[in-house]
Amino acid sequence: MKRRVVITGMGVVSPLGNDVETYWNNLKNGRSGIRKIERFDTTGLATTIAGLVEDFNPEDFIDKKEARKMDVFVQYAVGAAYQAMKQAGLEITEENATRIGVYIGSGIGGIGTLCEQYDVLKEKGPRRVSPFFVPMIIGDMASGQVSILLGARGPNSSPISACATGTNSIGDAFKIIERGAADAMLCGGAEAAVYPLTIAGFNSAKAMATIYNDSPEISSRPFDKDRDGFVLSEGAGVLLLEELEHAKQRGAQILAEVVGYGMSGDAYHLTAPAPEGEGGARAMKHALDDAGIQPEQVAYVNAHGTATMGDVLETQAIKSVYGEHAYKLAVSSTKSMTGHMLGAAGAIEAIACVEAMRHSILPPTINLDNPDEGCDLDYVPNQAREANIDYCMSNSFGFGGHNASIVLKKYTE
Amino acid sequence: MSAEIMERVKNIVVDRLGVEASDVTLEASFKEDLGADSLDVVELVMELEDEFDMEISDEDAEKINTVGDVVTYIASHK
Numbered sequence: 001m002k003r004r005v006v007i008t009g010m011g012v013v014s015p016l017g018n019d020v021e022t023y024w025n026n027l028k029n030g031r032s033g034i035r036k037i038e039r040f041d042t043t044g045l046a047t048t049i050a051g052l053v054e055d056f057n058p059e060d061f062i063d064k065k066e067a068r069k070m071d072v073f074v075q076y077a078v079g080a081a082y083q084a085m086k087q088a089g090l091e092i093t094e095e096n097a098t099r100i101g102v103y104i105g106s107g108i109g110g111i112g113t114l115c116e117q118y119d120v121l122k123e124k125g126p127r128r129v130s131p132f133f134v135p136m137i138i139g140d141m142a143s144g145q146v147s148i149l150l151g152a153r154g155p156n157s158s159p160i161s162a163c164a165t166g167t168n169s170i171g172d173a174f175k176i177i178e179r180g181a182a183d184a185m186l187c188g189g190a191e192a193a194v195y196p197l198t199i200a201g202f203n204s205a206k207a208m209a210t211i212y213n214d215s216p217e218i219s220s221r222p223f224d225k226d227r228d229g230f231v232l233s234e235g236a237g238v239l240l241l242e243e244l245e246h247a248k249q250r251g252a253q254i255l256a257e258v259v260g261y262g263m264s265g266d267a268y269h270l271t272a273p274a275p276e277g278e279g280g281a282r283a284m285k286h287a288l289d290d291a292g293i294q295p296e297q298v299a300y301v302n303a304h305g306t307a308t309m310g311d312v313l314e315t316q317a318i319k320s321v322y323g324e325h326a327y328k329l330a331v332s333s334t335k336s337m338t339g340h341m342l343g344a345a346g347a348i349e350a351i352a353c354v355e356a357m358r359h360s361i362l363p364p365t366i367n368l369d370n371p372d373e374g375c376d377l378d379y380v381p382n383q384a385r386e387a388n389i390d391y392c393m394s395n396s397f398g399f400g401g402h403n404a405s406i407v408l409k410k411y412t413e
Numbered sequence: 414m415s416a417e418i419m420e421r422v423k424n425i426v427v428d429r430l431g432v433e434a435s436d437v438t439l440e441a442s443f444k445e446d447l448g449a450d451s452l453d454v455v456e457l458v459m460e461l462e463d464e465f466d467m468e469i470s471d472e473d474a475e476k477i478n479t480v481g482d483v484v485t486y487i488a489s490h491k
Binding site for chain 1: 459
């Protein structure tokens, strides 16, 4: 009998709010978190909009001295992790510390600090580069810092799989608990990559929307004929996963269950998904097999849906996995509202799935006015709607050909 | 001279190490009393070099233990 793994805490830092409740209310009301970038000069950039975290103060969680030694992506992770721990009500003690781990990834890591310190190197010389430079930029530091702050001494690492990072983090943490190596894991993803260098790079790769700079709220248009690429965004999502009996013994509120995880590699191209979404389809199939359920049992798929060419391929992949049922289940891309949080996307979307199941509401795909040819599923266009969801799937695919899918289940005894 | 140096050092230490100004005495040890680790001390030395427009060699920096050490060093090297 496999150990069962449940979710008992969640935390969010996002362009749609810095707590789960605000985030979910904005999702179900179809609000866009995309804004004009005003925190730096965007002159010369092809894209001047992004999903931006606002009113987040790391000092709500940690003191200023600690916050100063963290890149922004780590600060976001810390904020989300504290929220998840608070909701879960799990106290870390000398007795349980080695059984509680942290697994929070980032797609890009501390690129803001990297840019800033490279300027210091050029302008002031090597002796002025901060001693905190390296421990601020490395992508594993969300897991490192969160474990230090909380005293969680169990399994600790950080997956890096670009835009699949958040889903890989949850899936890997799920397996760590399932196989008995920990009783609880804080997992998820964090990203703070809205900087001129990143935008310039994504623009050069022709991956990002450039034609909606004057109307940011309609810029992220997954599955729509007039989509123009993804919209960069930032934030963090962290979930506390816990072995079922461990959660029950301490009387924790159980939000949902994690039941399946699948992953695959495209072995095809740096940035383009494999033809017909073949790799993505295998990840979905593995996740369903791992959950031990039939495709017909899934009511909702939170798609990767970035508003790129990949939307058609993901649709093909869903059809190949779900067959006729693909036309009965609901598929939506909440990136239409959040933008693409890269390494944090999978985590924040898993949280959307949990809230969807808890509230029996399908979050919509906004800005879906004219579905593209080949995008012929029910994408819950523009309006949230009520639906009972017993099982749902969340997909994430990353540059490099990483594909990850998880299956979540409404919790029942 | 020393009092003025002490005031400027104190401001930097309070800002960087997040301690109370009243804790920053001449006798206070950076590591033992003010909660600094070795990376904090390296960063602090950089700040002091900028603030007082001087260079503190790695060899001298390693000898710094207390706030008083810093004030004495700066006073004698300015």
